[in-house]
Every structure is written in structure tokens, then in C-alpha cells.
Amino acid sequence: MSLFNKRLPTPKSELFAALDVGTSKVCCAIARAVGNKYQDQAPLKVSGIGYQLSKGLRGGNIIDLDALEDSILNAVHAAEQSAGQNINSVYIAVPGRWAQSHRLKVELQLSNYPVDESHLKRLLTLNRDASIAADQHILHVLPISYAIDDVQGIRDPRGMIGQRLSVTLHVVSAPIGMIRNLTSCIGRCHLDIAGFIVSPYASGLATLVDDEMELGVTLIDMGAGQTTISTFYEGNLTSLTTIPIGGANITNDIARGLATPLAQAERLKTLYGTLIQSSTDDRENIMVSQMGESIQNYSHQIPKGMLVHIIRSRVEEIFEWIAKKVQTHEIDPVAFQRIVLTGGVSQLQGIREMATQYFSKQVRLGTPNGLSGTIDLIKDPSFATCSGVLQYAFEDFESQQASALSINQSSMLKKLNSWIKQNF
Numbered sequence: 001m002s003l004f005n006k007r008l009p010t011p012k013s014e015l016f017a018a019l020d021v022g023t024s025k026v027c028c029a030i031a032r033a034v035g036n037k038y039q040d041q042a043p044l045k046v047s048g049i050g051y052q053l054s055k056g057l058r059g060g061n062i063i064d065l066d067a068l069e070d071s072i073l074n075a076v077h078a079a080e081q082s083a084g085q086n087i088n089s090v091y092i093a094v095p096g097r098w099a100q101s102h103r104l105k106v107e108l109q110l111s112n113y114p115v116d117e118s119h120l121k122r123l124l125t126l127n128r129d130a131s132i133a134a135d136q137h138i139l140h141v142l143p144i145s146y147a148i149d150d151v152q153g154i155r156d157p158r159g160m161i162g163q164r165l166s167v168t169l170h171v172v173s174a175p176i177g178m179i180r181n182l183t184s185c186i187g188r189c190h191l192d193i194a195g196f197i198v199s200p201y202a203s204g205l206a207t208l209v210d211d212e213m214e215l216g217v218t219l220i221d222m223g224a225g226q227t228t229i230s231t232f233y234e235g236n237l238t239s240l241t242t243i244p245i246g247g248a249n250i251t252n253d254i255a256r257g258l259a260t261p262l263a264q265a266e267r268l269k270t271l272y273g274t275l276i277q278s279s280t281d282d283r284e285n286i287m288v289s290q291m292g293e294s295i296q297n298y299s300h301q302i303p304k305g306m307l308v309h310i311i312r313s314r315v316e317e318i319f320e321w322i323a324k325k326v327q328t329h330e331i332d333p334v335a336f337q338r339i340v341l342t343g344g345v346s347q348l349q350g351i352r353e354m355a356t357q358y359f360s361k362q363v364r365l366g367t368p369n370g371l372s373g374t375i376d377l378i379k380d381p382s383f384a385t386c387s388g389v390l391q392y393a394f395e396d397f398e399s400q401q402a403s404a405l406s407i408n409q410s411s412m413l414k415k416l417n418s419w420i421k422q423n424f
Helices: 065-083 117-125 176-188 199-207 210-215 247-258 262-272 304-327 351-359 381-423
Strands: 015-021 025-033 044-053 089-094 100-109 136-148 151-154 164-175 192-198 217-222 227-233 236-243 285-288 300-303 338-342 362-365
Touching: 015 065, 015 381, 025 065, 025 381, 044 065, 044 381, 065 176, 089 176, 089 199, 089 381, 100 117, 100 236, 117 136, 117 164, 136 176, 136 192, 136 236, 164 176, 164 192, 164 236, 176 192, 192 199, 192 381, 199 217, 199 227, 199 236, 199 338, 199 381, 210 217, 210 227, 210 338, 227 304, 236 304, 247 262, 247 304, 262 285, 262 304, 285 304, 300 304, 304 351, 338 351, 338 381, 351 362
Parallel strands: 015 089, 089 192, 217 338, 338 362
Antiparallel strands: 015 025, 025 044, 100 164, 136 151, 136 164, 217 227, 227 236, 285 300
């Protein structure tokens, strides 16, 4: 095998850490590289996971840095204890609620020169900052498609010749104030930030297969505080949007509708929550404690059908919001032909069948893939974001390694050419 065609060595000593700061929980995961993307086996093995109740957040906004710092520290400590390793830096999942999606078209004059790497780098930065508000921090700049002169839909223009090179960019940003506060909080935990990734993008990396991303798919990540909808087409993240309704709203509806404490409402949702209506629902009773009474002191019974109705009503509202966003073209109709559900709410019994019937589309449940390990949680839909962050971290590491290898190869070629000129 040629020296310049060698694959990158497997970074066996590399540890990757992910942090997902959500509305209901803070999750930290630590994984070690055990392979590379060219192998059939999962390239990452999860060695430790830590969960902690999320504090210091309200409506997706930071309201108490000390409380959030405490949640992050406890989650990181639990993950380090589980993995038997300490970490110094983490990749952060930025909640979809904060993200803004922008479409930009940028053009560059080629003057019949072949496209090289420098042209592509200029395209990604040309007029970008002028098109994004000053109070926004850019998280991702993702090229959707290139064009040379009148030829559209080019995947990789390198080496091609023409007069004009243009690209359609998907730029994802978040409020710079929120990013600074989150960075400050992570710094107070004595951790460095290795990188940011918006959570819908991370969930897509974890749960979608290559064919889905190529042909077009819509990922609906149903979390506790919000539902994020992201579309993928021809292998790229093409759009994202957020609905401010999630699993916490379902829990609140149950608590209000049945006059029961929030903890009891969450328990009822977990144990008896279903979207499948049955003829026996009105005859089957569930014991419910009233507000202010001890959990052991059940005071009345309610028909299971009442609980099912409460849950279905809120899920139907989420689906109605999604349908409206398709009508207003916030969601690409081409990508909406296939739907993948993930996140904690996607574990409700019957949600796949309900979504299939409501949207009349192909629907499946998305669970994290690309990871190995003995921890059962790595296959749980609620772990999708953390899983995607780990995979993004691994891809970022391999990209940096490839870039370093390319620089070394270029330096070797220059030295070789210099030696030939001097000696021949």
C-alpha cells in the first residue's frame, strides 16, 4: 500500500466525552475509540454514562448558573466514576430551542481556474458574517449543494473548471449570550469545550441510516421541553425547526387533569401511558392520589380512558404543529416522505402507529446506533442526542487527523521536489 494511501490508525488512546444539557436531565457520556469508520464494527465503545436532574433551566433558558453547574458536575462525576477515567474536555449539545436555521447562497468567480480546497474554504466564509445577526454565534456551516456556471446539484466540485462557483449553505446559529453563559458554566466545572453541535443534528447522526439521509428523511426528536424537527437530504442537514411542546407538557396535563402531583403524573405516564385506544379503557380503573396527599394514600380511581385521552390530545397537538410547518414549507415536503421518531416521548406505546395514521407516511422509531458497550442505555431513544455528540466528536477527531496527515504529506512532497531539483 502506498504511503499516501494509508488509512488513519485507530485512535485507541482517545477518549471522547459528550454533554447533553436538556430540559429535564443532564447527561454525560464517555466513550473510547475501538475502530474507525471504515470497519464494520461500531467505532466507539461507551464506558461511562452519568445522569442528573436538570436544574437552573426554565423554558430552555439558564436562570441559575450555580444550580446548572451543580447538575453538570454531578452528571460528569457519575460518568467518570462509571468509566474509571477522568475527562478534561467535552463536546456540548446545544438545545434545538436556541438554534436558528439560515439558508445562504454564495458565489465566487473562478475565471476558468480549476476548483481547489482554497476556493471551498473561501466560499464557506464569504459574506457569511454579514448575513447573520451580530448577536448570533455560528455553530455549523453546512454546504448543501454546489453549482458551476449553470450546472446545479454538484456534490464535490474540486478539480472542475468554470467561470463561477456557487454554493447553497445551511448555517446554524445560536444566541451568543446563551453560548457565553453555557461556556462560563462549563468553565466553572473545570472543563474545556472541545466543540458544539446542535442537538437535532446530533440526534440525526445517531439514529438515521445513510440511505435515509440520502433519499430524504424528517427526524422528529420528542424531548421533555420541546420537539425538534430536522430534515436531511442528499446526506446533509437541510433545515431545523422547534416546537415548544414536549414530554413535560404531557406530564403537566396529567397532573392538572387528574389533580395529582407531578411526580405521580410522571409515574402514571410511564406505567400506563399509551396512545392505543381500547374498548376496555373505560372499564379499566387506575388508582390516583390527590394533590397534597401521601403517595401511599390513594383516594380515588379514574378510568384508564381518561389518561389515554389526555396523552393523545397533547400528542395530536404536536402533530398538528408539524403539519402546519410542512404547509408553510418550514419542513421540506420531499424529506417528509419518511419520518423517524426519537427522544423520550417516542417511547410512548402506540406513537408510531398514531404518527403513521396521522401523516399517512412511512414512520419508524429511531434508536442510537454506531456505539458498542455493555450499558443498556446506549440503545435508548432518550440517549440519541448524547450518542450523536460522541459520533460527531469522533468524526471531528478523524477530520483533524486527516488534515494533519495531508499537511505532512504536502511537506514531504515539497522536500522531495526540492531534493530532486538540487540533485538532478
